Amino acid sequence: MSATNTRPTRTSRRKRPPNPNWREDFYRNGRPDEQEVIVISDSPTPPPVHIRKPPSQIETRGMKRGRRTPPQLSNAQQLQSSQLSLQPISAVSTHKRRRKGEIQTAQFHQQYNDTSYRSYISTGSHTSAHYREPISARESYSSASSSRQAIIPNYDDKDGHYIVKIGDDLTSRYRITRQLGQGTFGKVVQCFDRVSNRHVAIKIIRAVQKYRDASKIEIRVLNTLRDQDPSNLHKCIHLRDWFDFRNHICMVFDLYGCSLFDFLKQNDFAPFPMNQIQHIAKQLLNAVAFLHSLRLVHTDLKPENILLVNDQCKTISSKASIRSKRMLLDTDVRLIDFGSATFDDEYHSSVVSTRHYRAPEVILGLGWSYSCDLWSVGCILVELFTGEALFQTHENLEHLAMMEHVLGKIPDRLVRQMSRHHQSKYFRGSRLLNYPNDDTTKQSRKYVKSLRNLIEIIEPEKSTFRSQFYDLLQQLLLYDPNERISARAALRHPFFYMFFDDEGRHIR
Structure with missing residues (x-):
């Protein structure tokens, strides 16, 4: 497994912006409502001091959260239990109350600094998908630099990322050999497993409570996938x-090639050969069909989240x-x-997917599901076919x-389904x-006007393969999610029954 500020300048010669992390930068520096797309909800506003409830009575979205399980319990028990919630510090708190909160927080992190009672385990335990907690005191103190510095351990940076040092150990079992990548949720490192005597990839989640919460939901999903497909037929x-x-x-995974x-x-950014596009598309749709059969929506499909098992190649x-x-x-x-x-039956965040792969129903505020x-x-x-992203933007109106x-x-029927707020935001007059x-900037006008339509991009008249490919793309890129083709139906499309020779040339 591997991981991967303004709007990039577009030119006819450059297929991608020079910044390799431009997509991540869009989330960090884009509009506030699009910065980080995670399923968990934000922390509720703490009640006034005189009516503040103890941690055992604080209610989160759709459930009550109990007290933190003592650290002596196993990881499996911790995953099923709620996390410790330190009492939020009110804006009108006195200096004495803040000092007490700092002591509490220091004790909290001291408990986690001692890892002697922890060990690596494989578990089939699950957490509730409705598991929601307030952001931890670690983030609550971010506005106060003195308090913030007092609680940051020397192995974390200011954002809660683990500071990776080659040769260090993650428990006595795993030794870090190199860093593979970094993202919003944390870092991915390559480690040597002393037990299995092989290299593995380990995703190290940021020490921030909302990301810890999201990682527990991810563990629950991953356990479900493993239990339902132990032979990994669905990729x-x-x-x-x-x-x-x-x-x-x-989280420990097998080590694969690059994305x-x-x-x-x-x-x-050279396009993939046609036969390779067909094979990758078939595997991807097979994986998506499997997820949807489990009533699960991935919500963040993109080339960065598709790994090559073996990235060896010839020149x-x-x-x-x-x-x-x-x-x-x-x-x-x-x-x-x-x-x-x-x-599908759980809480849906209003905004999902990385910008360039975000469906129109998400932007229009119509809700979303499998489609x-x-x-x-x-x-x-389309990106595999051309080598460049189809929609390179980070602003809703320009994207539409x-x-x-x-x-x-x-x-028009989709526009009529929108709320008045979204209609007035994106449409005028007769829809x-x-x-x-x-x-609108001159640069934006020029760029949108220079775009080719789908038939000009694929040029289906050139070959039977392109014709079938174009037909499949038309059904995948329908505006109406109710009319969009399903993953199972897409796998039966004639596009996947075409044959190629060893050089990638279409035979029949």
Whole structure:
């Protein structure tokens, strides 16, 4: 397993912005309502001091949270229990109350600093998907620099990320050999497993309570996937182990190659061959169909979350191009990152998916379900075909304008289903998209106008393969989620019954 500020400048020669972390930067520096997409809810506002309830009586979304299980309990028991909630510090608290809170917090972290009672385990235990807790005191003190500095341990940075040092141990079993990547939820490192005598990938979650909560939901989902598909026929990554180390939840996975996005970047964003697109698409739809059969929506499908099992490749030189290109020897993939996965009958966050793969129903505020995953699949397949993201933007109105330019006008029936707030925000007059408007920049107007529509991108008249591929994409990228093709139906599309030779040329 591996992990991966303004709006990037677009030119005709550069397929991607120069910043390799531009997608993550969009979340950090974009609009406040789009910065971090996680399923758990924010902390409730603490009640006034004179009516504050003890921690055992604080209610969260849809459930009551009990007291924290003592640290002597096993990890499996901790996963099923609620987390300790330190009493929030009121804005009108006296200096004496703040001092008491600091002492409490220091004691809390001291409990987690002592990891002698913890051990690595494999568990089948599950947490409730409605598990919600207030953000921990660690974040509550972020506005007070003196208090913040007092509670940061020397193995964490100011954002709660674990400071990775090559050669250090994560428990007595795992030794860190290198860092593979970093994301919103934490870091991924390669470690040597002294028990199995092999290398593994370990996802180290940030020591921030909301990310710890989300990781427990992810563990629950991963356990479900492993239990329902022990042979891993459906290409979803399997959780091998998990443990809590220095207040960081650590999840252990098999070590795979790079992500599809990383391979695209290393290959100068050259498109994938047609036969490889077909194989990757089939595996991806198979994984999505499996998730949907479990009533689970991934919500964050993108090339960064699709890993190559083996990223070995051969170099091909072409007379038509000065640069040589890489071609994969094996296109077997695994779907990863279930931190935002949501069961269909549970709480749905209003905003999901990374911007470029976000379905229109999410932007329009119409609610979302399984179909939002299929829209993301369509965007991914176009990206594999062209080498560049279909919708490169981080602003809702511009995103909708790009959709209309590539796919045609948004149906009136969807606009009528929107709330008045969203209608006035994005549409004007007779349900026309409010783009461009007085606030639209010249650069945005020029870029949207330069986009090609889908038929110009795929050029289906050139071959039977392209024709079938275009037909599949049309059904994946339908505006109306109720009309969008399902994953099971997509797997039966004629596109997947076409054959290629060893060089990737279509045979029949």
